Amino acid sequence: MPIMILEGISITEISDDLVDQKEAGLDSSLISKISDIEHYFDTRQTQTKLFASTFLPLQLDENKINEQATLDKIQIQIDSILVETRSNALNNFGEIDSKSSIETIFISNLDGEILASTQRELVGHKLPQDFMEQTSEKNYFFGGLQKNRIFSHNFVTFSADLVDFDGNKYGMISLQTSLSAIEPSDLSNGLENNNQIFLVDSFSRQITSNPEVKYSTQNWNAETNLIDRCFAGQIISEQYVNKDGTEVLGLLKLLEDGNLCIVGEIELEQVFSPIYDLQFKLLMVFMFLLAGIVLLAFFFSKTISSPIKKLSTTMNEIRKGNFNVNLDKKPDTSNNELDQLTNGFEKLLTYVKSTQDNLKGLVRVQTKKLEDSNKALVENMNLIKKQQEDLSNFKEALDKSANVLITDTEGNIIYVNDDFCKVSKFSREELLGQNPRIVNSNYHDKPFFKDMWDTLTQGKTWKGDIKNKAKDGSFYWSKATISPLLGDDGKPEQFIAILTDITNQKILEEKLSEALKNVKESELKKEEFSSMMTHELNTPLVPIKGYCEMLKDLDTFGSLNDDQLDFINKIESNATLLERLISDLLDVQKLDMQKMSFLITEFSLEEFMDELKENNMHLMKNKNIKFNVKYPQKLMLKTDKQRLRQVLDNLIRNSVDFVPSPDGKILVEAKIKESNIIFSVHDNGPGIPKEKQSSIFKKFYQIDTSHTRKHGGTGLGLVICKGITEGLKGKIWLESEFGKGTSFFICLPAPEKKLVVKEAA
Amino acid sequence: MKILIVDDNQDITGLLSKFLKAKGFDNVVTNDPRVGLERIKEEKFDVVLLDISMPELSGIDIIQTLEREKILQDQKIVIFSATAFTTSQVNDLLKKDGIQGCLKKPIQLNELLTAITS
Structure with missing residues (x-):
């Protein structure tokens, strides 16, 4: 039933809406038509007034208009106007369309007598009273004129007063035009079937050009009194039975000048x-729904009640605490809500059961955790207890192992431990209140204590070794760590000195340093010895070699026979060998002691190489060796010239010993490579086997001892070369292939800025 | 040309004296460095041959004395040294005016001649 009511309400609402909607449509049509009509009327009225004014040049008045001569002129004039309007001139005034063109023009006097007319038969007629009344008021009249009667519907006559120069009215000019422009058929254009718009005058007469339409008031329902109410100023929107006996929705509006009512009608059935x-459709739906509901009700009563009953019973059981009830589980795929409810309930039951179990487990776990925590707590407490013990042990240990002294910021001793007393040999009473200077040994200087004091007053820890003096005047050493104890304001409040007795250590150190001093002294002595040995060993060689040289100077000191000369040469060469041995031994000793000193000077590479060549030339003569030097021009070197020379001499001598005779070749080369200078000595000797190359720079090494015997030498030459080269921050190496000669290389750093081109003097 | 030879070793002074005489150079020999210093102060020699390593008064001491007495620059001294080219001390000496050169022991006689005559 509510659905029916609802439907009723909504239908009413819908119909109201529909009426409103249609009414609005009609209203907008009416407004548009009203605008058209008013425009038409305005145009015609303006036109009529214009015609009236064109008569002014005739200078007519009340008297003249009745004169026949004037009337003739007027007759001609209105005839010509009509012709003119029928052509096109009046289109300028906004002719609405050809259907509404002017039919008749006539002139009447104040008595309403038609004096002249384009329709001749009207002349002499008197205008009807209602025409006179209406036109004087409204300037137009619905209906045309024909002989003695007024046309009913199809004309409208516009009139304008004719006035003289003084403004006095002396007659009227009237234009009779077709009503086709405002006919219902035209007005109703654009409306749906059987709907119409038409005009009604204040006498409830429908305005129409159709002669078939009755020109009467009885077509209108008098009871509704629609037209009167409309002319009284109301806008009327009502449903009524119209003159054709049709139920319509009507809208009535008064035109702006208040003389015409426009009526729009829409058939209600259509609305x-x-x-x-x-x-109809709603009724159908309703019936269908009703049938459905009846069916559903029947179905539900069958399927819901019994499962709910079962659930209720089960719930009662659960409430009593019995969780082991069985529900008939329904298939999960069931779309039946009750099945789903049952399943849901069964799931809930399972969940409650498992939760109960979990809870029991959880309680067990938490209890276990609590027990563990308790245990841990006890352990922690034990640990803390132990730490406290450790701490007190530590304190004890500190007190036992170290001498502890605490002063205030003024430096007055406020605490000493037993050990401090013991070491310093002062009693506690003697120390308290004193300055630590009481144990000052005067060993340390003022800056030592200043540094200590500065460090401490900055809040930092000072560490150092202090020599103190005990009460009995004996000295003892302490390793001290002195820390300030800072107050809340960050400034030291106390100083704590932890002192460890290191007297024994210091005694050892002193002994050690003495021993070191002795070693140094002995080294110095060794050096002195070495220097002395150099002198002492070399000195006897001076006369030996000198006298040999003199004996060989045959020109100065007389001739020798060949044997004698041979002996002298042997003495001399052995003396030279001895000299070299002495020199090498001393050099090796220096290298071992790392006492080799170098004298770095700047010199010309060119001069150096030339000298090298010249001084070694005599070695080449005996074996007839091809000896050459190659070097870049105009270079300055900065190194130990004599030592470099010694190394190269050594390498050259080695080569001389090993090159074949004849056809021995030796080349000494100097090359710049990056910021290094590389000297190389190449020979065409037998070469050095790979496996022996690595040990060649080792002490007392020669490839085989037969060479030693053959060539002499100490086997120290290359060791010395290596030592010198490395002492000059260089490198020495060799490249050799057994049977194809050997090349020795010395690479010395030569900073680029030092490798300057020697300026031409 | 007059040459003074100062060396504590008589064999050396004998050798040098004989050699120089044979080569036509007048020379005076002393084995006592103190006498040598006195002679240098007393007399102007064309060349002084001076050993560095001598007991009591070394060649370096003699040179330093001459330098102190501002007569070193007037001398032409050739020094003998067994460790000639490694000691920076000798090199420092060589930079001084009045020091002509340094000969490494054992001396090559022809080098001595070059040193004297240059």
């Missing part, structure tokens, strides 16, 4: 047809 459709 409500969508609602009737809807009502």
Whole structure:
């Protein structure tokens, strides 16, 4: 039933809406038509007034208009105007369309007598009273004139007063035009079937050009009194039975000048047809729904009650605490809500059961955790206890192992431990209140204590070794760590000195340093010895070699026979060998002691190489060796010239010993490579086997001892070369292939800025 | 040309004296460095041959004395040294005016001649 009511309400609402909607449509049509009509009327009225004014040049008045001569002129004039308007001139005034063109023009005097007319038969007629009344008021009249009567519907006559120069009215000019422009058929253009718009005058007469339409008031329902109410100023929107006996929705509006009512009518059946459709459809739907509901009710009563009863019973059981009830589990795929409810309930039951179990487990776990925590707590407490013990042990240990002294910021002793007393040999009473200077040994200087004091007053820890003096005047050493104890303001409040007795250590150190001093002294002695040995060993060689040289100077000191000369040469060469041995031994000793000193000077590479060549030339003569030097021009070197020379001499001598005779070749080369200078000595000797190359720079090494015997030498030459080269921050190496000669290389750093081109003097 | 030879070793002074005489150079020999210093102060020699390593008064001491007495620059001294080219001390000496050169022991006689005559 509510659905029916609802439907009723909604239908009413819909119909109201529909009426409103249609009414609005009609209203907008009416407004548009009203605008058209008013425009038409305005145009015609303006036109009529214009015609009236064109008569002024005739200078007519009340008297003259009745004169026949004037009337003749007027007759001609209105005839010509009509012709003119029928052509096209009046289009300028906004002719609405050809259908509404002017039919007749006539002139009447103040008595309403038609004096002249384009329709001759009207002349002499008197205008009807209602025409006179209406036109004097409204300037137009619905209806045309024909002989003695007024045309009913199809004309409208516009009139304008004719006035003289003084403004006095002396007659009227009237234009009779077709009503086709405002006919219902035209007005109703654009409306749906059987709907119409038409005009009604204040006498409830429908304005129409159709002679078939009755020109009467009885077509209008008098009871509704629609027209009167409209002319009284109301806008009327009502449903009524119109003159054709049709139920319509009517809208009535008064035109602006208040003389005409425009009426729009829409058939009600048409308005409500969508609602009737809807009502029918709704009824059908309602009936269908009703049938459905009845069926559902029947179904539910069958399937819901019994499962709910079962659930209720089960719930009662659960409430009593019995969780082991069985529900008939329904298939999960069931769409039946009750099945789903049952399943849901069964799931809930399972969940409650498992939760209960979990809870029991959880309680067990938490209890276990609590026990563990308790245990841990006890352990922690034990640990803390132990730490406290450790701490007190530590304190004890500190007190036992170290001498502890605490002063205030003024430096007055406020605490000493037993050990401090013991070491310093002062009693506690003697120390308290004293300055630590009481144990000052005067060993340390003022800056030592200043540094200590500065460090401490900055809040930092000072560490150092202090020599103190005990009460009995004996000295003892302490390793001291002195820390300030800072107050809340960050400034030291106390100083704590932890002192460890290191007297024994210091005694050892002193002994050690003495021993070191002795070693140094002995080294110095060794050096002195070495220097002395150099002198002492070399000195006897001076006369030996000198006298040999003199004996060989045959020109100065007389001739020797060949044997004698041979002996002298042997003495001399052995003396030279001895000299070299002495020199090498001393050099090796220096290298071992790392006492080799170098004298770095700047010199010309060119001069150096030339000298090298010249001084070694005599070695080449005996074996007839091809000896050459190669070097870049105009270079300055900065190194130990004599030592470099010694190394190269050594390498050259080695080569001389090993090159074949004849056809021995030796080349000494100097090359710049990056910021290094590389000297190389190449020979065409037998070469050095790979496996022996690595040990060649080792002490007392020669490839085989037969060479030693053959060539002499100490086997120290290359060791010395290596030592010198490395002492000059260089490198020495060799490249050799057994049987194809050997090349020795010395690479010395030569900073680029030092490798300057020697300026031409 | 007059040459003074100062060396504590008589064999050396004998050798040098004989050699120089044979080569036509007048020379005076002393084995006592103190006498040598006195002679240098007393007399102007064309060349002084001076050993560095001598007991009591070394060649370096003699040179330093001459330098102190501002007569070193007037001398032409050739020094003998067994460790000639490694000691920076000798090199420092060589930079001084009045020091002609340094000969490494054992001396090559022809080098001595070059040193004297240059």
